[in-house]
Amino acid sequence: MRWNRTITVVDCHAEGESGQVVVGGVPYVPGGTVFEKRLHLQENDDDLRRMILFEPRGGVHHNANILVAPGDPRAQMGYVILESTEYPAMSGSNTMCVATVLLETGILPMTEPVTELTLESPAGLITVTCDCRDGKVTRARLVNQPAFAYHLDIPVTVPDLGEVVVDIVYGGMTYVIVDVDKLGLEIHPAKARELCTIGEAVKVAAARQIDVVHPENPQIPGITNIVLAGPLRHEGDEIHAQNTVVVSPGRCDRSPCGTGTSARLAQLHAKGLIEVGQRFVHTSITGSMFDSHIVSTTSVGPYDAVVPSIAGQAWITGIYQMGMDPTDPFQRGFTLADTWMRQIDDLPPVHSAAE
């Protein structure tokens, strides 16, 4: 056996969604903030992302996080998030995996029954409250960066579908939110392929027709993701809903999606459908759940915003020593259109799903 690049990866999932955590083997990543480190990795070492996430090591449903030194002195750790087609600014399920791996492997000390963590994501500081018992993180509750609606009830023209009315909302990634009822779809595991095909079409159309710029960080990408939202159900004071987020290049999020749930909270609040502190239980296509609410309201540039809190549980499923044989023909991994929808080539300087 001969390897010339080795990295140590703790495999983890949060409510079904993969969130591998790279804990060793990556050299010093320059940059004053985690956002700058994210740009550095994208511009200088994208082969690392391809090695972990593309086949033969990865698959279309895999995500990973690289632990890096934080730029903000208040943070205990930083992490750069890697996905199939981008380096997102924030991801809830990945953050739950990072917090769980940090505490359960002892990279950071665990205090029972509650450990408070402050982490630096590319989107900024994220506080995570971890319930801990017998060495296990039984619940990770994160407070996300503010989420806000750019546009409500805006029409998008989608090839073969015609005009679809959508909302454009930032929740750590920039989302299109559309009711599945309006698309004539239902959220069911057997319908996953159809949901993905239509979800991708709406996402790409919206990204081409609607340009948005984050008021505080113009380098945050425009529309790259979509929530297909199920109808709201009221149980006492609580609101329940199922959703599926179609992650690029076209597969269902296995979890209810943290940034998607944040965007949904902002959308519901902007429409007067949820109050601060009201419990919102979000269920994924696999049946897994996130427990969420709005902590407070704030503003981002000219937009009214909400501070979302999302909770779920993550599980460590493996420890991988990944390596690259210098004679392996797949030095940069590969993708095939059957499961990846399209062949994923080098990342352009992505600004949105339209490019």
Next chain:
Amino acid sequence: MHADHLFKVLDVHAGGAPSRIVYSGLPRIDGATMMERMQGFASAHDWIRRTLVLEPRGKDMTSVVVLTEPVHPEAHVGAFFMEAHGYLPMCGSDTIATTTALVETGQVPVTGPDTVVRIDTPAGLIEATAHVEDDGRVSSVTFVNAPGFCLVSQETVDVPGHGAVVVDVAYGGNFYVIADASRLGLSFDPLHTRPLVEAAQAVRGAANAAFAIRHPTLPEVTGITHAQLFWPPAREGDPTPIVVVIPTGGVDRSPCGTGTTAKVSTLFGRGELALGQPLTHQSLTGARFTGRPLEATTVGDVPACRVSITGSAYIVADSTILVDRRDEMAEGFLLT
């Protein structure tokens, strides 16, 4: 972090097809033959297959190799194979991956530049030769597959949407329908696999409707499960592009060991390939496997051919898989 079960695996790919070789953590596997061991494991421990193959620990393309003590006295190791949809007695890309991993990690000692590894499988004893470089790397593996044979040669079937299509039906470990995709107006393009999968499944359906396919000596093996599209090479000496579509509709990442065996047997049977003459297949990932007819034989009363397959494999991870029984997804899930 807590584990109720801990498995050590080597993740390897052969031609892009992922193999997960389990070398520690399995329960004792009893049985007088390798087939009994595979069947006993399937009835008592099938949760291990689901855990290692399915999400979130695996992915739908994962093929898991279970290593056991061999039954055959001359074998180095015993092995059987499991996937998202069940168990396999033999698998070509897994054999290339397993041989590479056993030699490169010192579990079978290197005896020279051509180191022989004998693997006892439910399909019989497989002899594989690892071609070992000076630095210890296994540059390629050649193994002799179970005999392949052709049951239907150059007959025409009517395929909805495509009209009359000339096909072969051949066995190389699975039954394949084989068709020339250039005549179907399809291109060999990794960006557009959906037309290839749809055409392959249509041809398979038409061939199953037209022919009652039965293995001559294994009565439980009936029907065509796999489809194989090929394109004549642009120049003589170039590899033959091939797309193998597996029963679930997935595209084999590798050029497919059993599929290449089926094709080589077919060409040998028609006199289009001589003993020892190579046929190289190239898959959509660019990976190549080479098949050669070694000797004529029979399966039942059907003329058949022993075929050697050569390909390369690479170790991509040395991994520990953890199972916390409190995790609701401990035994995995499948989302299509």
